[in-house]
Amino acid sequence: MKKETEEQEAIAFIDLHAQYERIAKSLHEGIERVCKRGHYIMGEEVLELEGKLAAYAGVKDCVTCGNGTDALLLALMSWGVGPGDTVMVPGYTFVATAGMVAHLGAEVYFVDVEDNFLMSPESLGRGLEDVKKRGGCVKAVIPVDLFGRPCDYDGLREVSGEIKLLADAAQSYGGCYRGHPVGCQGDMTTTSFYPAKPLGCYGEGGAVFCNDAETAQALRLRRSHGEVERYRSEVVGLNSRFDTWQAVVLLEKLKIFEEELESRQRIAERYGMLLRESLGDRVQVPEEGDREGTHFRSTWAQYTIRLSSHRDEVRAYCGERGVPSVVYYPWPLSKQPAYRDYSCVPGGLGMSERLSCEALSLPMSPYLSDGDVERVVDVVTEGVRYYLG
Numbered sequence: 274m275k276k277e278t279e280e281q282e283a284i285a286f287i288d289l290h291a292q293y294e295r296i297a298k299s300l301h302e303g304i305e306r307v308c309k310r311g312h313y314i315m316g317e318e319v320l321e322l323e324g325k326l327a328a329y330a331g332v333k334d335c336v337t338c339g340n341g342t343d344a345l346l347l348a349l350m351s352w353g354v355g356p357g358d359t360v361m362v363p364g365y366t367f368v369a370t371a372g373m374v375a376h377l378g379a380e381v382y383f384v385d386v387e388d389n390f391l392m393s394p395e396s397l398g399r400g401l402e403d404v405k406k407r408g409g410c411v412k413a414v415i416p417v418d419l420f421g422r423p424c425d426y427d428g429l430r431e432v433s434g435e436i437k438l439l440a441d442a443a444q445s446y447g448g449c450y451r452g453h454p455v456g457c458q459g460d461m462t463t464t465s466f467y468p469a470k471p472l473g474c475y476g477e478g479g480a481v482f483c484n485d486a487e488t489a490q491a492l493r494l495r496r497s498h499g500e501v502e503r504y505r506s507e508v509v510g511l512n513s514r515f516d517t518w519q520a521v522v523l524l525e526k527l528k529i530f531e532e533e534l535e536s537r538q539r540i541a542e543r544y545g546m547l548l549r550e551s552l553g554d555r556v557q558v559p560e561e562g563d564r565e566g567t568h569f570r571s572t573w574a575q576y577t578i579r580l581s582s583h584r585d586e587v588r589a590y591c592g593e594r595g596v597p598s599v600v601y602y603p604w605p606l607s608k609q610p611a612y613r614d615y616s617c618v619p620g621g622l623g624m625s626e627r628l629s630c631e632a633l634s635l636p637m638s639p640y641l642s643d644g645d646v647e648r649v650v651d652v653v654t655e656g657v658r659y660y661l662g
């Protein structure tokens with residue numbers, strides 16, 4: 274095994290420092306302003322941010338909250354999801370998508386994904402039939418724009434009909450589907466501002482997007498204990514308000530967000546071109562989407578390839594040579610102790626199980642240089658050739 278790159282400095286899996294250097298000066302001024310004013314939670318910058326986030330997502334309202342998990346919870350609570358309801362969730366996703374359904378006492382029902390990591394309309398259709406046969410009541414479907422690529426919302430709507438769609442866009446805020454920004458495809462959309470997300474703050478944060486004032490008001494009430502006035506609660510709620518200084522961070526990052534998304538797209542295209550050239554069909558690379566936005570634009574929260582075997586060995590090989598990679602979701606949720614008693618679609622979750630063994634996410638951030646991308650591809654190529662021949 275060659276280790277010719279071991280003298281070189283390791284590449285960052287996600288480089289947040291380069292971005293910080295870019296925004297540091299105005300960021301510090303903004304934070305000082307907030308500290309001097311003393312309005313630390315839900316200050317005026319939060320309102321400004323909500324307006325900007327809603328406009329960017331092409332919807333009327335954005336309600337920020339404590340994190341992307343609470344965003345899902347608040348949305349489901351505002352639809353009254355609870356015991357006796359079923360919510361359809363993909364088998365291959367981050368745990369929060371299913372967790373908040375279970376937390377409310379509703380039934381999680383797992384459907385499969387396609388080989389692009391996204392909920393399969395065909396599997397959803399089979400799942401809905403199954404729940405109907407059993408006399409269940411499907412209250413919502415939660416498609417997840419995994420790794421930043423928007424789902425096939427037209428296909429999902431076609432099979433889900435009148436059932437509400439809650440788009441989990443924790444990884445895809447800033448993307449587009451058929452020329453429309455992520456945010457307007459679901460009846461509600463949630464996102465996360467966890468630091469590693471394409472639009473991340475420097476702590477916890479999240480938001481819900483919707484298109485009617487009544488829903489927005491219901492969400493606002495619930496994020497702050499359901500209080501209509503100080504110490505008088507009309508509905509049950511949470512403490513899930515947004516910090517003013519995190520709004521300052523996001524306002525600064527929004528100024529460079531489009532440019533960063535362009536850079537992520539360029540890097541993804543370069544990865545795709547080089548990996549196809551060096552490895553052909555020994556790896557599956559993600560579809561790059563249409564730069565004009567007619568079909569989809571991914572935010573490239575992750576650049577995730579698939580290896581039909583030896584994924585973990587290739588990962589270790591790359592790691593030893595300063596090229597980090599991450600295996601997201603190594604077990605489908607339906608196989609995990611907390612979720613294995615919930616129902617799965619007839620025919621099972623074959624693709625979710627397969628992706629759990631095959632997917633490998635490579636370094637991605639808008640600040641990866643061409644040289645970094647080449648180095649990642651070279652090392653991955655060596656590793657794949659070594660183990661897969």
Ligand SMILES: Cc1ncc(COP(=O)(O)O)c(C=O)c1O
Pocket residue numbers: 340341342343366367369370417441443444464465466467478479
């Ligand atoms: C698909 C998905 N949904 C929900 C969440 C939850 O977001 P948060 O970590 O901000 O609670 C995440 C976070 O990683 C996610 O990736």
